[in-house]
Amino acid sequence: xxxxxxxxxxxxxxxxxxxxxxxxxxxxxxxxxxxxxxxxxxxxxxxxxxxxxxxxxxxxxxxxxxxxxxxxxxxxxxxxxxxxxxxxxxxxxxxxxxxxxxxxxxxxx
Amino acid sequence: xxxxxxxxxxxxxxxxxxxxxxxxxxxxxxxxxxxxxxxxxxxxxxxxxxxxxxxxxxxxxxxxxxxxxxxxxxxxxxxxxxxxxxxxxxxxxxxxxxxxxxxxxxxxxxxxxxxxxx
Numbered sequence: 001x002x003x004x005x006x007x008x009x010x011x012x013x014x015x016x017x018x019x020x021x022x023x024x025x026x027x028x029x030x031x032x033x034x035x036x037x038x039x040x041x042x043x044x045x046x047x048x049x050x051x052x053x054x055x056x057x058x059x060x061x062x063x064x065x066x067x068x069x070x071x072x073x074x075x076x077x078x079x080x081x082x083x084x085x086x087x088x089x090x091x092x093x094x095x096x097x098x099x100x101x102x103x104x105x106x107x108x109x
Numbered sequence: 110x111x112x113x114x115x116x117x118x119x120x121x122x123x124x125x126x127x128x129x130x131x132x133x134x135x136x137x138x139x140x141x142x143x144x145x146x147x148x149x150x151x152x153x154x155x156x157x158x159x160x161x162x163x164x165x166x167x168x169x170x171x172x173x174x175x176x177x178x179x180x181x182x183x184x185x186x187x188x189x190x191x192x193x194x195x196x197x198x199x200x201x202x203x204x205x206x207x208x209x210x211x212x213x214x215x216x217x218x219x220x221x222x223x224x225x226x227x
Contacts, residue, residue: 034215043111043199043218044152087151096165097216099152 004088009104018075020103022088025069033064033071036087038102044087048073075105083107112136113219115200121225124190130222132183132200141183142216143175144199152199158183159205190226197221 005023012018024033032051036044048055050062050071061074075082085102113134122128134141143155157165158177172194174186183200201216 041197041221041223043113043201043221044216045111045218046215049215096154096157097152098154101151 004090004100006086006088006100006103008101009106011106011108012078013108014079015077018078018082018105018107020073020075020086020088020105021070022073023070024088024090027068027090028092030092031068031090032092033062033068034089034091034097035060035062035073036089036099038085038087044099047086078105078107080107080109111217111219113200113202113217115198115219115222117222118220119223119225121227122187122190123227124192126190127186127188129187130185130198130200130224132185132219134181134183134200134202134217134219136202136204136217138202138204138217139180140203140205141177141180142201142203143183143185144201144218145196146199146221147193147196156185187224190224192226195224195226197223 034049035047038044048062055062063072087102116131140159144152146152155169156175161177176184199221200219203214203216
């Protein structure tokens with residue numbers, strides 16, 4: 001399974017765009033890239049998943065360059081409620097989600 | 110509300126007790142999972158069930174015993190636990206194929222059970 005590396009923590013202010021980059025140098029051809037969000041004492045929540053180029057939904061965008069060795073989760077105009085831990089996962093093995101340490105995002109007023 | 114419920118939300122037990130955690134999903138999924146999250150550590154996958162058959166057991170000690178009586182319910186039976194087993198236990202579900210093959214689909218997590226072992 002591909003190993004992922006992402007910053008341990010990030011700070012931002014309300015209304016800013018936040019970009020969290022994840023490195024996955026040994027991503028396999030059939031691997032997908034998925035991001036989850038977790039608030040304290042809650043289960044993770046799926047944010048977005050992609051394979052290549054750009055994916056956008058109502059909460060975030062996911063940018064994946066052509067070599068797929070990294071990906072960037074973009075959160076537009078964050079609010080205080082976006083303070084959470086964000087996990088980047090890479091894989092294709094059904095059901096086997098491997099969570100790393102994640103990025104602890106702190107949004108300040 | 111994710112469609113996955115867990116009870117109890119909090120549990121305190123002694124090392125000699127026997128207790129069970131319950132998970133129920135209302136999403137019509139055919140795969141269910143148990144995860145453990147210790148303080149300041151990543152989530153660890155414990156067990157995976159697909160079509161009520163256990164398909165993954167990640168070297169979990171035998172003091173944790175899962176049970177999946179049907180595709181909507183998942184239990185984790187606990188006995189003779191250790192203090193280091195104190196953690197947040199999370200249940201999740203997802204939709205695999207009709208043949209039971211697990212796909213890399215979105216997993217829906219419950220709120221978790223906060224377990225404290227004294």
